[in-house]
Amino acid sequence: MVSDELWSLVEPLLPEPGPKLVEGRPRVPDRQALCGTLFVLHTGIQWEYLPQELGFGSGMTCWRRLTAWNEAGVWDELHMVLLQRLRAAKKLDWSRAVIDSSHVRGPLGAAQKRGPSPVDRARPGSKHHVLTDGRGIPLAVSLTGGNRNDVTQLLPLLDKVPAVAGVVGRPRHRPDALLADRGYDHDKYRRLLRQRGIRPVIAERGVEHGSGLGVFRYVVERTIAWLHGFRRLRIRWERRDDIHEAFLGIAACLITHRHVQRLC
Template identity: 65%
Template structure:
């Protein structure tokens, strides 16, 4: 019988547990015994997978209150847990020669922000409603390398260089950590009259830009390589909490984004076994 996706496996916990910060318990006025971190993580994953609101998290499942899970998610994100987890998983994939550094693929996807908040704006593709954008870069196999959250009316090309800079140094192989692919693939949304020099800026990073030209007919052939990022977006938005932005605080939504990228990377690592 397949386990529920919000149940933290022993394999996953062995990677996450050592990264979580430890708090010393107060001896004066210690209060009640805190909910174990593993149970709280299950609650966070339950929200991420089902999209349920924090206050409606079922207490009978032993996750603790929704506010407890929310606070731990915030604290762990501030401690850099999800970023370090993602880098550790990427290093394991790199050591197994399962990262395709021959190219990276970038794209963006709009999500509606029903409660507003930081990094939201009037979306030109959603009748001016408030929304945000997920900007994503993957390797040639679709493994997420970096994700950025912006307001919904930001042009895709403005995040091209920040996405490249956000790729972490990936260890796992002999020599210096790697953080630059050989080439970059992008659609017409990254070819803009005002930003023509972006190709040169990509080249200065010793990365070959392969960007479709605006105004040309469809069938450029780049879809053969770009489909992996579309598939990764489908995986990313398979987590129901990410289909619509419910969090007013940008850091909480970014924490869920990074956690989802880590889970996708962990799935690809588990498929090797």
């Protein structure tokens, strides 16, 4: 599940393991723990049922390793490396960015980024917010409660886009235009986008459907579908926000990596 090419990108970013304090079993190699984590992400299996006969190590081992790697910012760094490769190959479309969100159910316990969903009979859930370039390559993802308004995440998502180098000149992190549906229709945010040098192209409420933005906006909907192709992201089972955010970050990296592989 972890190719040699992908592992060569991930391995240098992993933090050095601390000294072993007690004698016991040898430490599970990081690559095997990453394979176990990706197995959970792809299949949606519970950690305790992770098949150890496949060489992954225990579910708790993989969970601890995922927590440590997420705290070290491994997935943000990996995403940056992948975006730099795409920009160097001139495969990032900065002429426009597209933003959207999707609800996921979250039936377990209370968490900060979980709330009653207005589109699912007020059942508890979360939202995945996604910002892509013009080709649908993920630039930033985030997690909020299911009751958060989409427009509140517009600026935070833009702020999460890393400054991507890869070519001569300044690193770039700002698209020329931002496309969004009616959920982001607000004059205040249009003004704030213009202040950042970004042209807002946002569908307006109260007008007939057929704005023509669907021709360009489908790429973010496709990317969200790719994210939810990872079964662990279809329903939020994690009580801890950071663990679900780690899965979301890994999935964004894997989708970006697919685009990098097309260059080979």
